[in-house]
Amino acid sequence: xxxxKVMDHFSNPRNMGEIENPSGVGTVGNAKCGDIMxxxxxxxxxxxxxxxxxxxxxxxxxVATSSIATELVKGKTVEDALKVxxxxxxxxxxxxxxxxxxxxxxxxxxIHAALxxxxxxxxxxIEGLEKPKSDIHEEEEKEEIVY
Ligand code: FES
Numbered sequence: 001x002x003x004x005k006v007m008d009h010f011s012n013p014r015n016m017g018e019i020e021n022p023s024g025v026g027t028v029g030n031a032k033c034g035d036i037m038x039x040x041x042x043x044x045x046x047x048x049x050x051x052x053x054x055x056x057x058x059x060x061x062x063v064a065t066s067s068i069a070t071e072l073v074k075g076k077t078v079e080d081a082l083k084v085x086x087x088x089x090x091x092x093x094x095x096x097x098x099x100x101x102x103x104x105x106x107x108x109x110x111i112h113a114a115l116x117x118x119x120x121x122x123x124x125x126i127e128g129l130e131k132p133k134s135d136i137h138e139e140e141e142k143e144e145i146v147y
Pocket of ligand 1: 030061062
């Protein structure tokens with residue numbers, strides 16, 4: 001049911017934990033399954049994500065998607081991190097069962113929420129970044145039609 005990559009990131013999550021004095025933090029949840037994901041970003045003066053950590057209270061797929069999402073955004077510019085969609089997260093894991101796709105959406109939203117917090121703290125606007133939802137539940141309903 002789960003790919004090797006999912007099992008690997010679930011069993012050995014990368015970048016789990018938190019960052020003291022982060023540049024931005026984002027927490028999102030899904031009211032339907034009750035899972036919560038938090039992302040911490042450390043961003044330097046050039047807008048490069050030097051470090052990223054996550055904490056996830058959630059299912060195994062949510063842990064795996066958080067873990068791979070941190071690897072996908074680490075070392076990237078803020079602009080490039082914004083392009084890490086839930087589709088990219090699913091692809092990097094070599095796929096997720098359809099009923100678990102919403103878990104990857106949580107990862108995308110958590111990154112966006114942390115970037116939003118970073119922009120607010122700095123008083124800047126990040127092109128293409130919309131105010132994140134704290135509950136992805138509604139979005140997921142729409143997404144499910146697509147998948
Ligand atoms: Fe909700 Fe995985 S079941 S995030």
